[in-house]
Amino acid sequence: MSDHGGVVAAATGAEALSTELPVGRSAGWWGMVMFVATEATLFACLLGSYFYLRFQYGPTWPPDGIETPELLTPLVMTAVLLPSSLPVVWAERGIRQGQRWRLRSGLAATIVLGVTFLALEAAEYAETLKRFTMTTDVYGSLFYLITGFHGLHVLVGLTMLGWLLAASLRDGSFGSHRHERVRNAAIYWHFVDLVWVAILFTVYLSPRL
Amino acid sequence: MTTRPGPHARLTGGLLLWYGVLGGAVAWGVHVFAAWGLDELACAAGSDHVAAVPLWQAVGLAVVIPGLFTVGSLLVAALVWRRTGRAGEEDRPFGRSRMLAVVGVWSNLLFLTIIVLGGVAVLVLPPCQG
Amino acid sequence: MSTTTTPPPGVSAQDLARLAEHWAERPTLRGWFSTVDHKKIGRRYLVTAGFFFVLAGLSALVMRTQLARPEAGVVSPQEYNQLFSMHGTAMIFLFATPMLFGFGNFLVPLMIGARDMAFPRLNAFGYWVFLFAGLFMWASLPFGAAPNNGWFAYAPLSEEQHNPGLHMDVYALGLLFLGISTTAASINFIVTALKLRAPGMSLNRVPLFVWAIVATAFMVIFALPALNADNAMLFLDRRFGTHFFDPSAGGNVLLWQHLFWIFGHPDVYIIVMPALGIVSAVLPAFTRRGVVGYPLIVLSIVSISIISFGVWVHHMFATGLPQLSYSFFSAASTIITIPSGIQIFAWLATMLLGRLVLRVPLLYVIGFVVTFVLGGFTGAMFAVTAFDQQVTDSYFVVAHFHYVLIGGAVFPMLAGIYYWLPKITGRMYHERLGRWAFWLVFAGMHVTFFPMHLYGLFGMPRRVYTYRSEPGWDGWNLVSTVGSYLLAVGLLLVLVGVVHALRRGRPAPPDPWEGDSLEWTTASPPEPYNFPVQPRVHSLHPAWDERTADSVGAGATADRILSDGRRTLITSELDAHPERAVQMPESTLMPLVLAGALLIFFTSMLLAWYPVAAVAALAVVATIAVWLWPPRRPDEELGVAR
Numbered sequence: 001m002s003d004h005g006g007v008v009a010a011a012t013g014a015e016a017l018s019t020e021l022p023v024g025r026s027a028g029w030w031g032m033v034m035f036v037a038t039e040a041t042l043f044a045c046l047l048g049s050y051f052y053l054r055f056q057y058g059p060t061w062p063p064d065g066i067e068t069p070e071l072l073t074p075l076v077m078t079a080v081l082l083p084s085s086l087p088v089v090w091a092e093r094g095i096r097q098g099q100r101w102r103l104r105s106g107l108a109a110t111i112v113l114g115v116t117f118l119a120l121e122a123a124e125y126a127e128t129l130k131r132f133t134m135t136t137d138v139y140g141s142l143f144y145l146i147t148g149f150h151g152l153h154v155l156v157g158l159t160m161l162g163w164l165l166a167a168s169l170r171d172g173s174f175g176s177h178r179h180e181r182v183r184n185a186a187i188y189w190h191f192v193d194l195v196w197v198a199i200l201f202t203v204y205l206s207p208r209l
Numbered sequence: 210m211t212t213r214p215g216p217h218a219r220l221t222g223g224l225l226l227w228y229g230v231l232g233g234a235v236a237w238g239v240h241v242f243a244a245w246g247l248d249e250l251a252c253a254a255g256s257d258h259v260a261a262v263p264l265w266q267a268v269g270l271a272v273v274i275p276g277l278f279t280v281g282s283l284l285v286a287a288l289v290w291r292r293t294g295r296a297g298e299e300d301r302p303f304g305r306s307r308m309l310a311v312v313g314v315w316s317n318l319l320f321l322t323i324i325v326l327g328g329v330a331v332l333v334l335p336p337c338q339g
Numbered sequence: 340m341s342t343t344t345t346p347p348p349g350v351s352a353q354d355l356a357r358l359a360e361h362w363a364e365r366p367t368l369r370g371w372f373s374t375v376d377h378k379k380i381g382r383r384y385l386v387t388a389g390f391f392f393v394l395a396g397l398s399a400l401v402m403r404t405q406l407a408r409p410e411a412g413v414v415s416p417q418e419y420n421q422l423f424s425m426h427g428t429a430m431i432f433l434f435a436t437p438m439l440f441g442f443g444n445f446l447v448p449l450m451i452g453a454r455d456m457a458f459p460r461l462n463a464f465g466y467w468v469f470l471f472a473g474l475f476m477w478a479s480l481p482f483g484a485a486p487n488n489g490w491f492a493y494a495p496l497s498e499e500q501h502n503p504g505l506h507m508d509v510y511a512l513g514l515l516f517l518g519i520s521t522t523a524a525s526i527n528f529i530v531t532a533l534k535l536r537a538p539g540m541s542l543n544r545v546p547l548f549v550w551a552i553v554a555t556a557f558m559v560i561f562a563l564p565a566l567n568a569d570n571a572m573l574f575l576d577r578r579f580g581t582h583f584f585d586p587s588a589g590g591n592v593l594l595w596q597h598l599f600w601i602f603g604h605p606d607v608y609i610i611v612m613p614a615l616g617i618v619s620a621v622l623p624a625f626t627r628r629g630v631v632g633y634p635l636i637v638l639s640i641v642s643i644s645i646i647s648f649g650v651w652v653h654h655m656f657a658t659g660l661p662q663l664s665y666s667f668f669s670a671a672s673t674i675i676t677i678p679s680g681i682q683i684f685a686w687l688a689t690m691l692l693g694r695l696v697l698r699v700p701l702l703y704v705i706g707f708v709v710t711f712v713l714g715g716f717t718g719a720m721f722a723v724t725a726f727d728q729q730v731t732d733s734y735f736v737v738a739h740f741h742y743v744l745i746g747g748a749v750f751p752m753l754a755g756i757y758y759w760l761p762k763i764t765g766r767m768y769h770e771r772l773g774r775w776a777f778w779l780v781f782a783g784m785h786v787t788f789f790p791m792h793l794y795g796l797f798g799m800p801r802r803v804y805t806y807r808s809e810p811g812w813d814g815w816n817l818v819s820t821v822g823s824y825l826l827a828v829g830l831l832l833v834l835v836g837v838v839h840a841l842r843r844g845r846p847a848p849p850d851p852w853e854g855d856s857l858e859w860t861t862a863s864p865p866e867p868y869n870f871p872v873q874p875r876v877h878s879l880h881p882a883w884d885e886r887t888a889d890s891v892g893a894g895a896t897a898d899r900i901l902s903d904g905r906r907t908l909i910t911s912e913l914d915a916h917p918e919r920a921v922q923m924p925e926s927t928l929m930p931l932v933l934a935g936a937l938l939i940f941f942t943s944m945l946l947a948w949y950p951v952a953a954v955a956a957l958a959v960v961a962t963i964a965v966w967l968w969p970p971r972r973p974d975e976e977l978g979v980a981r
Contacts, residue, residue, distance in 0.1 A: 007221070010214040014292040016222025018302035020913045027457045027534045027909065027921070034526040034560055042564035045601070049568065049583070049594055055250050056591045063589050098980035134581050138589035141581035145572070163964050173969040175977025181969060234645045241649045241667050248664045268663070301541045302914050308543035311634040316642045323646070323674045330666035338662050 032184040036191045039153075043195050046149065047202045050142050054206075061207055062139040066132050068207045069143075073124045077117055078200055081154075084113035085193050088161070088186045098176035100168060107165040110189065114158045121151050143203060150192070150199050157192045160185040226306060229289050230313040232282025233320030240275035240324050244268050244331075252337040264336045272328040279321045286313030349895030350871045354902040361905045362454075362867040364926050373926040375459035376867055377448050380466045382763060384441025385756075387466075388434050391473050395429035398422045400827055403787075407820040409808040419804035420487035421506070425480060427490030428510065431610065432517055433473045435748050439613040440524050442755055443552040445763060446620075447528060449858035449865060450546045452537025452874045452881075454907040457530040460924050460966070461523050467934030468520035475941060476513035479505065486510035489802060491603065492573070494584035494595035499577040508945055511574040516941045518567050525556035525563075533912050537857070538899070539876035541914040546856045546879075547630060550637055551616025554644040558605045558612070561648065566602035569595060578947070600651035608647045610744065612640065614751035615682060618704055621751075621758050622686060624852035625701040626693025629880055632685045639678035639685075646675045665724060676719050683712060699773035703754035706781045710746025714739060717792070732802075735795025741788045753780070753833060760837065761851045765864040766844030772836045779829030786822030790815035855880035860891065873899040873908055876915070929966040936962055 010016055054061050062068060087109035094102025134144040164185050167173040174182060214222065251257065251264050259267040290310035293303045364370045374380070402422050405413040414422065444462065448455055456462045479485040484505040488497045497507045532553045536545065572583040573595070582588035584595050619630050630636060652660070652668040686708065695701065717739040721727045730736060760768050795801075797811040806812055850859040859882045861870050874881060875890035882888075890899075898917070899908065905923045910916060940955035 007218055010218035011221035011225065012288060012292065013214060013218075013222070014303060014306075016214040016218045017226050017289045017292055018306040019219040019223035019226070020302065020911055020916075021220070021223030021227070023911050023913065024918065025534075025912065027530050030530045030533055031458060031461075031526055034529055035522075038522055038526075038560045038564055041561050042568055045565045045568040045598060049572070049598065052594055052597065053583070053589065053591055055253055056593075057589050059254075098978045100979060134575075134579065136588075138582040138585070138591075141575070141583055141590070145575065145581070145583075159960060163967075167969050170971070172971035172973070172977065175972075175974065175979040177976065177978040178969070178972065181967065234642070237645075237649065237671075241671070245652075245664045245667050248661055252661045252664075301539070305541040305543045305914055308634045308637065312638040312641060315635065315638045316645075319642055319646075319674055319677060323649075323670045326670035326674070327667045330663055330670070334663045334666060336661065336663050339660075 026180060028180045028184055029187075032187045036187060040191065040195070043150075043198065046146050047198060050146060050202055051206075053138055053142060057138070064137055064139075066136070066139055069128075069204050070124075071204060073120060073127075074200055074204045077120045077124075078196065080113050080120065081117045081193055081196050084110045084117070085190050087113075088189050092179065092182050092186050095168075095174050095179045095182055096176055100174070103168050103174060103182065104165065107161050107168065111158060111161050111165065114154055114161070118151060118154055118158070121147065121154075146199060146203055150195060153192045153195070157185075157189045160188060225285055226289055226309060229282055229286035230309050230316070232285070233279040233313075233317035236275035236278040236282065237320040237323055240271055240327065243271035243275075244327060247271060248336055257336060265331055268331050268336060269328070272324060272331055276321065276324045276328065279317055279324060283314065283317035283321065286310050286317055290314060349892045350900060354900050355871060357902040358868045358871065358900075359866070361902070364867065369928070370926065372931050373463075373928045375455070375463045375924060375926050375930075377444050377456045377459065377462055378763075378865060378867075378869075380462050381441050381443075381445025383466055384437055384444055384469070385763075387470055387473065388438035388441055391429050391433040391477070392438070394477060395426050395434060396827065396830065398426040398429075400823060402426065403820040403823040405804065406806075406816050408817065409813055410805050412805075414804070416804040417483075417487070420802075421480065421483070421485040423802055424486040424489055424492075424510075425477070428476070428486055428514075429473075430744070431490055431606070432514060433469075433476065435610040435744065436521060437469050437473075438752055439552075439555070439610070439617075439748070440521075440528075442617065442752070442759070443528055443555075443613060444524070446759065446858060447531055447549055447552055448535065449762075449861065449869060450549055450620075450856050451532065451535060451540060452857045452870060452876065453531065453535035454869045454873070455923055456527050457535055458527050460927060460930055462527055463927075464930035464933055465520045465523040465527070467931050468523070468937060469517065471934055471938040472513055472517035472520060472941075475516060475938065476509060479509040484509060486513075491599055492595075493599075494573070494576075494592045495586075497573060497577075497595075498584060505945060508574060508577060511570040511577070512941050512945050515567055515570050515574075516937065518563055519937065521559055522563060525559040528552050528556040529560070534909050535907060536910055536915045537874050537876050538908065538910055538915055538917045540881075540910075543634075544876055544879045544881075547619035547633070547636055547640070548613070548616035548856075550640050551613050551619070554640045555609050555612045558609050558644050558647065562602045562605035562609065565598045566606075569598040569602070597651070601648070604651045605644075605647040607740075607743070608643055611747040612644065614748040616640075617751040617755040617758075618686060618707060619682075620856065621700050621704055621754050622689050622693075623880070624758070624854040625696045625698060625704070626689050627696065627853075628689065628693040629855065630685060631688040631692060632681070633879060635681050636685055639681045642678045643675060646671050646678075650675060669724065672721075673719075676715065679715060683708065683715075698757075699768070699770060699777055700754040700758040702774065702777045703750045703757070706777065707746055707750035707754065710742055710750060710781075710784065712746075714742025714744075714746050718743060730795060732800055733795040734791040734799045734801055737801050738788050738791035738795055741784075741791070745784050745788070753777075756833070756837065758852070759858075760840055761847030762858055762863050762865070764841055764844070765847050766840045767847050767851065768836050768840040768844060772832060772839065776829050776832035776836055779825055779832060781829075783822050783824075783826030783829050787819050787826055788822070790818045790822075850882065853882075855882050857881050860888070871900070873901070875899065927966075929962060933959065933962045933966065 057063060087106040091103045091106025094106060128143070132140040134140050164182060247259060247268050248264070251259055257264045289306055293307040293310060364374050364376060401414060402419065405411050405419060444456070486492070486509055487506045488502060488510065492507060492510055495501055532545070532549050572581070575581040576583050576585065582590040584590050584592050586592060619636060623629055649671040650668055652665060717735070721739070757768055757773055760766070794812050794815045797809070799806060799809070799812050847863040849861060849863050852859070857874060860874065870891070872891040872895040874887050877886040877890070878884040898920070901907070901920050905925065906920045907923055909918045909921050911918055936955050936958040940952050940959060943949070943951035943955060
């Protein structure tokens with residue numbers, strides 16, 4: 001059996017096949033990942049409900065003369081929200097090396113981007129509410145439930161980041177040995193970002209397909 | 210067991226193990242979701258074609274591809290089981306991998322059965338019969 | 340390590356004193372409210388779930404009294420609707436899962452050789468939320484505002500225009516509230532089992548009960564969001580005029596059913612799975628051998644927890660979808676019986692090959708096998724679509740799921756209560772009293788529910804508050820009612836047995852059953868720190884294993900005693916290699932405060948006091964912010980670059 005060498009043989013040897021994977025994660029990391037998993041399932045249920053109701057409804061969607069949603073604002077919102085993960089990553093890398101200034105400035109940058117996102121969403125609501133509301137029909141219900149629920153998550157994420165920033169402005173909170181809270185909040189923020197992509201596709205792009 | 214595998218081989222091996230254990234489950238999940246979704250949506254739209262493909266063939270693909278993926282997973286699980294069998298009982302990681310391999314072999318057989326049964330239904334039932 | 344002659348060997352008296360000091364909680368009122376000890380929290384889960392069980396059981400007794408004869412007038416139709424809805428809702432959500440999570444809370448850290456759960460404060464929070472959510476839902480009954488739509492609350496009947504009043508708002512908000520607790524507990528179980536196992540307990544040495552709890556927790560993580568989404572939409576529909584389930588504005592009532600059963604079918608296993616884990620934990624002690632086919636039972640646990648997500652449509656075979664799309668779910672519903680069967684045959688083989696010790700826990704296990712197999716048999720019948728359409732919504736279904744749930748969950752729980760009572764309370768129960776209780780419960784259960792198969796097949800629909808005299812209905816209904824009283828007396832005797840043990844029971848030794856898992860290697864009841872030395876595990880049956888015993892005796896090492904603080908070991912995910920020792924949190928009132936703020940939030944949402952709800956929501960945020968605020972540490976400890 002062991003007459004052929006190479007990567008395949010090494011990877012399918014008993015030892016490689018018994019590699020411990022995953023390994024070395026902390027309890028807090030697992031807790032946050034499990035929380036994000038259950039939240040992601042919640043969004044999957046909401047988006048699944050959107051498609052279910054849409055396909056059960058019939059050929060014209062959105063119904064009742066509601067126009068397909070404008071793309072400009074949501075695309076700008078995407079352009080604001082998706083890059084907002086980068087400063088968090090940068091901040092987290094910084095505090096891993098004990099650099100508090102990177103933590104503080106990274107968090108501040110992300111918060112600015114997140115608040116901009118919420119402001120844009122509010123502006124969009126001001127526009128759409130003139131045309132339809134949550135009670136107009138099932139399309140309105142879905143639109144506001146899904147985008148509103150995501151907006152709420154952005155708000156929660158911003159609260160977490162703001163709280164981290166407040167804690168990091170005080171000396172004695174975080175350092176290269178103590179940054180678990182930073183990493184957990186970062187995981188949550190990345191999740192809120194990624195979910196937005198699914199929402200952009202479902203709510204804004206899929207009615208045009 | 211003469212040389213320790215490098216980090217690349219270890220990562221591949223670790224991933225292979227999980228493919229062997231959970232591959233069938235993932236394939237089955239994709240199968241149910243795709244086959245059910247295709248059938249339900251196409252029929253609700255009153256069509257027996259998906260794009261230019263007849264519906265039963267499209268659903269059939271949602272059976273065959275996950276089925277093959279499961280067969281692959283089954284083979285990997287069997288491989289892990291054979292490779293770890295020659296190790297001593299005292300070696301903890303080997304014992305753990307071997308148990309996971311047993312779980313993988315049997316669960317892949319279960320999932321393969323479910324997928325095949327779904328395939329039989331595709332051959333027997335007209336896709337949109339209420 | 341200095342080896343003094345004081346027991347247990349390997350640990351010095353100073354170490355024990357330091358452990359006791361670090362882990363002690365003050366016996367004050369404040370200490371009672373602020374505890375984070377998983378054993379106390381586990382006990383509270385058990386007692387609270389037992390209390391809700393009594394309430395739900397009394398509701399059932401009232402219903403059986405009403406149905407004893409045709410056209411009786413014990414309760415009004417409206418009251419009857421609330422009774423059966425609260426009975427089902429409470430039994431499923433407030434009794435079964437929390438009771439089993441209570442066992443899990445008490446046992447998982449003990450079985451894996453840890454000193455507490457991974458997140459002790461989250462654990463306390465989960466308990467308080469469970470208690471408050473349960474009280475929130477039950478409190479609606481005296482006001483005549485309890486849920487009245489059945490435990491699965493189908494739309495459109497649950498919508499505002501068909502069902503005005505607070506009834507279904509209580510249901511939707513109550514379950515959302517409770518979901519916080521269930522999710523928190525599940526995350527805690529998963530992380531605890533992944534990271535806190537004693538060194539050496541690789542995945543192939545994890546007790547089956549722990550596997551079962553972890554699989555259950557995973558099912559909760561991925562199934563509960565569907566119920567939460569459903570209830571959120573129901574509440575929005577009812578209160579704020581959305582149209583998710585309203586066909587007149589493009590909504591769809593089947594959406595409720597799909598989401599509900601995406602949750603609901605895994606939920607059947609969420610309830611039964613940990614109970615089956617109890618069976619696997621109890622059997623070795625009373626058959627004097629390990630459970631046959633350990634990897635196959637693990638397989639069964641894992642595959643059931645996955646396949647259970649693909650069978651939800653079988654609750655809706657009567658709703659008219661294309662037949663081909665049924666068949667994918669039919670295939671899964673049929674195949675899921677195989678792993679269930681594997682477990683049953685593994686237990687039978689264990690009993691056959693072992694030497695039976697016929698004590699009360701084993702009696703319940705045997706009662707479980709008999710009852711559960713009957714329930715599983717009628718369950719397999721439903722996988723035949725044609726039969727399912729015939730008996731849907733009849734008493735046959737009621738008979739089926741009571742066989743599954745009483746057989747599959749309550750009997751194992753009772754086995755577990757008798758089995759672990761010595762460990763939980765430090766007292767032995769009265770054997771003869773326990774036997775009497777068993778036979779009454781067993782007979783009462785079958786006399787109550789077996790006739791339901793018959794009058795179900797004779798066409799009696801479920802959820803009717805009364806019925807006209809029909810051939811085959813009257814007599815069997817009376818038999819059911821007599822049986823339910825018998826069952827109640829039996830369960831009362833169980834309670835008497837527990838109280839008797841607490842008051843008069845003789846003190847229990849650490850290991851009265853010569854059990855195989857780690858909880859039997861420590862004191863009864865365990866010290867607050869669980870283990871003076873965290874063991875090094877060398878086999879699947881550590882309590883029967885000389886080398887594991889040696890690791891806490893002469894072979895004890897300081898890195899597993901950890902007496903210099905409130906500490907426990909973190910080990911690697913798959914093979915449990917020691918990684919480091921971590922500091923565990925002290926007791927705190929924060930979980931109680933947070934749960935209280937949530938209670939105010941949900942109550943004011945129910946009563947439409949939205950400004951109060953907003954304030955409560957802010958209080959929730961503030962409490963979490965204070966709770967998690969990082970303690971001030973010196974820069975050297977933090978590691979700060981200058």
